[in-house]
Amino acid sequence: MAVEGIGARALRKEDKRFITGKGRYTDDMTMPGMGFAAFVRSPHAHAKVTGIDASAALAMPGVDAVLTGDQLIGDGIGNLICGWMIHSKDGSPMKMGGWRALEPEIVRHVGQAVAVVVADTQAQARDAADAVVVDYEELPAVIDPLAALEPGAPQLHPEAEGNLIYDWEIGDEAATNAAFEKAAHVTRMEIHNNRLVPNAMEPRAALAGYDAAEEHYTLYTTSQNPHVARLVLSAFYNVAPEHKLRVIAPDVGGGFGSKIYIYPEEMVCLWASKRVGRPVKWVSDRTEAFLTDAHGRDHRSEAELALDADNRILGFRVKTVANLGAYMSLFSSSVPTYLYATLLSGQYDIPAIHANVKTVYTNTTPVDAYRGAGRPEATYLLERVMETAAREVGLSPAEFRRKNFIRTFPHQTPVIMCYDAGNYDATLDAALKAADYDGFAARKAEAASRGKLRGIGLSCYIEACGIAPSAAVGSLGAGVGLWESAEVRVNPVGTIEVLTGSHSHGQGHETTFAQLISERFGLDTDAVSIVHGDTDKVQFGMGTYGSRSGAVGMSAIVKALDKVEAKAKKIAAHLMEAAEGDIQIEGGELKVAGTDKKLSFTEVALAAYTAHNLPEGMEPGLKEGAFYDPTNFTFPAGTYVCEVEVDPDTGKTEVVSFVAADDFGNIINPMIVEGQVHGGITQGIGQALLENASYDENGQLLTASYMDYCMPRADDVPSYQLSTHVTECPGNPLGMKGCGEAGAIGSPPAVINAITDAIGNNGLSMPASPEKVWALCQAGMRQAAE
Amino acid sequence: MYETNYHRAGSVAEAAEKMAGADDGKFLGGGQTLLPTMKQRLAAPSDLIDVTKIAEMKGICADGDGVSIGAATTHAEVAGSDLVKQTLPGLASLAGGIGDPAVRHMGTIGGSIANNDPAADYPAALVALGATVITSKRELAAEDFFTGMFETALEDDEVVVSVKFPGAAASAYAKYPNPASRYAMAGVFVAKGKDGGVKVAVTGAGQDGVFRMSAMETALAGNFSPDAVAGIAPNADDLLSDLHGSAAYRANLVTVMAKRAIAAAG
Numbered sequence A: 001m002a003v004e005g006i007g008a009r010a011l012r013k014e015d016k017r018f019i020t021g022k023g024r025y026t027d028d029m030t031m032p033g034m035g036f037a038a039f040v041r042s043p044h045a046h047a048k049v050t051g052i053d054a055s056a057a058l059a060m061p062g063v064d065a066v067l068t069g070d071q072l073i074g075d076g077i078g079n080l081i082c083g084w085m086i087h088s089k090d091g092s093p094m095k096m097g098g099w100r101a102l103e104p105e106i107v108r109h110v111g112q113a114v115a116v117v118v119a120d121t122q123a124q125a126r127d128a129a130d131a132v133v134v135d136y137e138e139l140p141a142v143i144d145p146l147a148a149l150e151p152g153a154p155q156l157h158p159e160a161e162g163n164l165i166y167d168w169e170i171g172d173e174a175a176t177n178a179a180f181e182k183a184a185h186v187t188r189m190e191i192h193n194n195r196l197v198p199n200a201m202e203p204r205a206a207l208a209g210y211d212a213a214e215e216h217y218t219l220y221t222t223s224q225n226p227h228v229a230r231l232v233l234s235a236f237y238n239v240a241p242e243h244k245l246r247v248i249a250p251d252v253g254g255g256f257g258s259k260i261y262i263y264p265e266e267m268v269c270l271w272a273s274k275r276v277g278r279p280v281k282w283v284s285d286r287t288e289a290f291l292t293d294a295h296g297r298d299h300r301s302e303a304e305l306a307l308d309a310d311n312r313i314l315g316f317r318v319k320t321v322a323n324l325g326a327y328m329s330l331f332s333s334s335v336p337t338y339l340y341a342t343l344l345s346g347q348y349d350i351p352a353i354h355a356n357v358k359t360v361y362t363n364t365t366p367v368d369a370y371r372g373a374g375r376p377e378a379t380y381l382l383e384r385v386m387e388t389a390a391r392e393v394g395l396s397p398a399e400f401r402r403k404n405f406i407r408t409f410p411h412q413t414p415v416i417m418c419y420d421a422g423n424y425d426a427t428l429d430a431a432l433k434a435a436d437y438d439g440f441a442a443r444k445a446e447a448a449s450r451g452k453l454r455g456i457g458l459s460c461y462i463e464a465c466g467i468a469p470s471a472a473v474g475s476l477g478a479g480v481g482l483w484e485s486a487e488v489r490v491n492p493v494g495t496i497e498v499l500t501g502s503h504s505h506g507q508g509h510e511t512t513f514a515q516l517i518s519e520r521f522g523l524d525t526d527a528v529s530i531v532h533g534d535t536d537k538v539q540f541g542m543g544t545y546g547s548r549s550g551a552v553g554m555s556a557i558v559k560a561l562d563k564v565e566a567k568a569k570k571i572a573a574h575l576m577e578a579a580e581g582d583i584q585i586e587g588g589e590l591k592v593a594g595t596d597k598k599l600s601f602t603e604v605a606l607a608a609y610t611a612h613n614l615p616e617g618m619e620p621g622l623k624e625g626a627f628y629d630p631t632n633f634t635f636p637a638g639t640y641v642c643e644v645e646v647d648p649d650t651g652k653t654e655v656v657s658f659v660a661a662d663d664f665g666n667i668i669n670p671m672i673v674e675g676q677v678h679g680g681i682t683q684g685i686g687q688a689l690l691e692n693a694s695y696d697e698n699g700q701l702l703t704a705s706y707m708d709y710c711m712p713r714a715d716d717v718p719s720y721q722l723s724t725h726v727t728e729c730p731g732n733p734l735g736m737k738g739c740g741e742a743g744a745i746g747s748p749p750a751v752i753n754a755i756t757d758a759i760g761n762n763g764l765s766m767p768a769s770p771e772k773v774w775a776l777c778q779a780g781m782r783q784a785a786e
Numbered sequence B: 001m002y003e004t005n006y007h008r009a010g011s012v013a014e015a016a017e018k019m020a021g022a023d024d025g026k027f028l029g030g031g032q033t034l035l036p037t038m039k040q041r042l043a044a045p046s047d048l049i050d051v052t053k054i055a056e057m058k059g060i061c062a063d064g065d066g067v068s069i070g071a072a073t074t075h076a077e078v079a080g081s082d083l084v085k086q087t088l089p090g091l092a093s094l095a096g097g098i099g100d101p102a103v104r105h106m107g108t109i110g111g112s113i114a115n116n117d118p119a120a121d122y123p124a125a126l127v128a129l130g131a132t133v134i135t136s137k138r139e140l141a142a143e144d145f146f147t148g149m150f151e152t153a154l155e156d157d158e159v160v161v162s163v164k165f166p167g168a169a170a171s172a173y174a175k176y177p178n179p180a181s182r183y184a185m186a187g188v189f190v191a192k193g194k195d196g197g198v199k200v201a202v203t204g205a206g207q208d209g210v211f212r213m214s215a216m217e218t219a220l221a222g223n224f225s226p227d228a229v230a231g232i233a234p235n236a237d238d239l240l241s242d243l244h245g246s247a248a249y250r251a252n253l254v255t256v257m258a259k260r261a262i263a264a265a266g
């Protein structure tokens, strides 16, 4: 390693352990005497539990206990919560049904846990779980969100009449309706955003232990936000007070949002560890992951765009039904509202927007934030409509977008967001150039000579990261503040530990965060370690999601570094008998400007700890903490151009080129950012072409394994052409916007716009499976023949 | 996985003997189908009798103008064999397109045909090439060996020992993979015998597993070209229909894959 500051393509420090198989994941952890949990799960989508007979299971070898919901309730363990209150347009609060970690009365989706077995080995626990006899009385189930809203539909929760959780709106309805009245052209579409399964490489896992002497619990778990997990487990589930509960999220193999939430299984392990009197480990298998990890997306929308005679947008009207599944997961209520409808203005100057969002219960796995969370749904909706409108009015999709771009900042949209900075022409220009947009016609002709249909599609996305100013989200219903904390501990020998409330589960914080320190003090990145993911080490933090670790987490580190630097300079000035203002930090040394006097960083650190000669009244030590509360969201934006070739004989789509021009503000490590974009685009292509959580009418998940749920593989995607354009974010000290989700947000509409361009038929939904595309090609050929 | 006893057989006779002594035994080939099924707790054999270390069941050798392949030979060995590539290029390319490298280095031809998954690739090659399956008890023509979806003529204690493929004047396989599993949604093997006779076998699409497309065979006998089969498709009523493709879509894929296989066979 070396001194590698901001902008360096530093290799990832964490990769040594990851690529040599030395990562430490929850399943690698052990506790003396630990047992294993296996859950008994509902095979039905909707049923009354009429009896649980554990006698056979209890008699099996190695079995300690079979625990059920009644015991959980008896021990005062609380229901699972949803942490964001949304009010319907009539002012009433959202209608939340009770969710118990083990359900004693009515199961509402396939895979819901009704009991847990704890045994000596995992195999024994599973064998015994198979032997627990649960009697069910099946109830009619409803899977489709629109059907769930129909009168007479099966009812999931007594609290939510007609399965409606809330009926929410944003924007000015009257102004929007007025815009449509004077429109010269209106584009109307029905758009479905398909349901996805997150599929982190590491499945969820928990290892919980209870120390009876200290009345203290330790929980290792796969969490993106261990402090929030502790807070919720303590304050709402009554497992233990916070100071008696240590939550550790060690190495975590991907989350994509699905490891933000506090799920039944982790909580049950914690509770069972005391009740059974031994540490309890649970590791989800892949089937359990498909059935119980919170799913993503699942919106049905109607969208209308009003244009004037000059093709400028007058108004945008959206109605969305979002399927939240059987229960309200931790942040589920915020996703189709404040993370979705607030982005409906896109990169465009739209005078009037109105969106109505209804969320519904269905007998399916709960749905919550998944990479992008609301913004992919907004972007897909808007960018499909933009491309379609351009085709309808006969403008080039690029020119139509350009005509409507926002060009002055700050820009207040009609849907809450105030965009602080951006240059949408710059990313559009860069993308069109890289994609050789003008040369497309020749490529299309060449493809036609090979019997292939070639198409090109655009997507100009905007998203909101750096979530978010605590007071603002509080006023919108969030149950927590969304600041971040950091502590910078300089050791007596000048090495540094940075404690952060952010959590790395693949993002590379150990490298990027160290680069900040390297930049500031001129120290080798190897002299810095990043500490995260342990509530006993880091005082508090909000974790990592919503691309917030850079814009929020690193901003907190910068604040702490400012304090460390100021103190170090004071000490140096004192020791070198110079004015504090003359001290400069360069190459790991504190120098007196204009002289050859200098002290190494190590000497200053040592002086702070020996405390033999500190300025009058100064406390010993060199350690500072800071909390950073963001001033605004940040607004990454960019243009993606996708080019596809469709084989009309089979309907197979090949993505032949994909160009991304992003504006993420300032970038710390371009290599890591490119990795994030690669992963994001691949997930977006996965959603557009391959992935779909498909249920049958009885609520059985048909795609509950990789035999049927199609994840994108390397040969499904091309080599991406990436570039970045920087407009600094004025809202945070580093000028960063965030890059973790952009790829997944911007790419699906580019892919679908390209396919619909190729086949000349706009009636395509995601995923664009070969059969669907083939059927549209056939219909086109029949039409042409007639 | 439930508890099970593992045995390694050293000869075909020993394998049969071990099987006779087992409560509810299963032969174990590469384990690429059987072990995942056991891990999902969908199968619980009392005993596994590993047949992959039996010398007489391994390897590829010339056999007349054709080749003989031991049942415990892996897909990777078949795909990489110069002899197979020269004699039956369609068979080599089929084996090279099964699953992924890990699967190809473990899975065996014997295991694949004994399992007779309706979406497996090998059955199409065996039927189109007119192969003979040699078991511990008898010799069976491929068309008599495959009896239906996941069903074969094998008895419980009968081991597949080898598969004998006659030579062919031309052979090729075209597969449209299921995007998720990459098994065949429609796989068509076209073989032109040394006597000039053409056989076309289809996997992945049929409700009863592999089947021959005699209408295509007749058309190709006079005119071995993709155009000859362009208008011929199987009856969709007999085809599989699932999440990934309706019967009508599969019927189309059979025609398209047949054309591509014929083009590749030249």
Ligand SMILES: Cc1cc2nc3c(=O)[nH]c(=O)nc-3n(C[C@H](O)[C@H](O)[C@H](O)COP(=O)(O)OP(=O)(O)OC[C@H]3O[C@@H](n4cnc5c(N)ncnc54)[C@H](O)[C@@H]3O)c2cc1C
Binding pocket: B026, B027, B028, B029, B030, B031, B032, B033, B034, B035, B036, B051, B071, B072, B097, B098, B099, B100, B103, B106, B107, B108, B109, B110, B111, B112, B114, B115, B117, B119, B120, B121, B122, B154, B158, B159, B160, B161, B181, B182, B183, B184
């Ligand atoms: C990820 C993945 C992808 C795959 N993709 C494809 C694909 O694209 N195309 C394809 O065709 N297949 C595919 N397969 C299946 C693969 O080809 C397997 O190798 C094959 O189905 C089984 O062969 P095996 O040697 O692993 O047999 P095993 O799994 O060991 O056994 C399968 C069955 O055959 C029996 N058996 C095994 N050997 C013998 C024998 N010599 N005599 C009698 N009975 C025997 C066993 O008792 C068992 O019932 C895939 C598998 C996986 C895991």
